[in-house]
Amino acid sequence: MNISTITEQYIRDRIAKGIRDGGRGLLSFRDIAVEVGKIPNAEGSAEVNMGHTKVLAGIKLGVGEPMRDKPEEGTIMTGAELLPLAHHSYDAGPPTAESIELARVIDRGIRASNAVDLKKLFIEDGKAWNLFIDIYVLNYDGNLFDAGTLAAVIALQNTKMPRYEDKEVIRENLQKLEIQNIPTSCTFAKVADTILLDTDGSEEDFSQARLTIANDENAVRAMQKGLMGSFTVREVESLVEATFDKSKELRQIISKSRVD
């Protein structure tokens, strides 16, 4: 028996008894702490600490071109960096499938919920604002999807919108970027055949299947299943229900972190 089998047995035994670190329930989040505007040079920023997971989102806006198929809209680009300083298993180098999936799932929730009106990012013929959302993972301890989405949304909600005047970008005395909808995400994982919300790193090591559900107050906006395990159709439906319940807590955190 190697170390990881011993750890796995330990985690499984505890989950079978319904025990999780910090004494939390199967479907509860860890403590969440938010720091808004950590990077004043960025147009918007927020650090989210979800348990020991630490994620920083930075927002920058630049003048660029619209997409060719959407000539009257600005663009959003979301990137995610699993920094080598955040975990021993992260290496420097080109983006991995994991970091690309993370960025694209966070992007999908924000885009599908129309959090930012892309038409308002249009400037003039051939010119539009490019909005960059960069998710920096600073310490990994599980559930990057929810921490990343939360950080991105809080950063967006406190983003100052530069102006474009006489072919120059002005970044002084700015109005806030208008946010028209607030998406959040809840990620569930099956560990030892038990469904948990917000898995930490050691629980995630033994996760069989993962389901991220992003929603707003009325609708599911994005979903992504991951890992090699599976969920039944019934489980999917009940997790959609649970998401509408648990997302209220996240929405409250977002609303409290709005700086006017």
Place this chain on the structure above:
Amino acid sequence: MDKPELIIDGKRLDGRMPDQLRPIKITSNPIRNAAGSAYIEWGNNKILAAIYGPREALPKHTGNLNRAVVKCRYTMAPFSSIEEHGRPGMNRRAIEISKVTKEVFENVILLDLFPGNEISIFVEVLQSDGGTRAAGITCAAVALAASGIPMRDMPYAVSAGKVGETIILDMNKIEDNYSDADMPVAINPRTKEVTLLQMDGALSRSQVTTALTMIEKAGETITKIQREALLRPYEKVSSKYEASI
């Protein structure tokens, strides 16, 4: 661009009903060199899938001493889209699709049988018209079955979407471009386990249920087509012998 009417008098632009699949044709083993392969025409999608392995996992560090590893590469040919010329190889979308496809097959292949080995799944989209990841998975499942690699189920995949407030099955490219939601799903038909689930757009809770029900129903048809594709070559041989007897 104005949004075109996608459903007129209850029918879709290509004449289908909301819960109707496009025509699906699958051929097994078109590629001789592969351990198993399949070709699918799903509406206007034309996709090849080929399996190589089990073979020694290389480079070595990608292997696993306890089980086989699955590698998957989904790519779209640069000429495959009706829109502009694409770049060949892997973009970020392709990397993500490769990853979720890999996970679908890790779920069903009996990986413990081949420690230290890799099983490679190549999905090449030659022509695309919406729903290529679902068609690719459905095709790769047949390729894997044809390769004889032991699986505990033969997954199928299909997407459901939403136009206005109508849930529709198996969207083509135009529908996808203007739809209000898209939800590709892969299911193991024997156990009904969901092994791929992605979604974007907006769906109410009851619409999620409607879409899943529609997908499960369509699965019966897709599974049948997959099985027929596997049987067909052997049926031909047997009928030939029958005639000569």
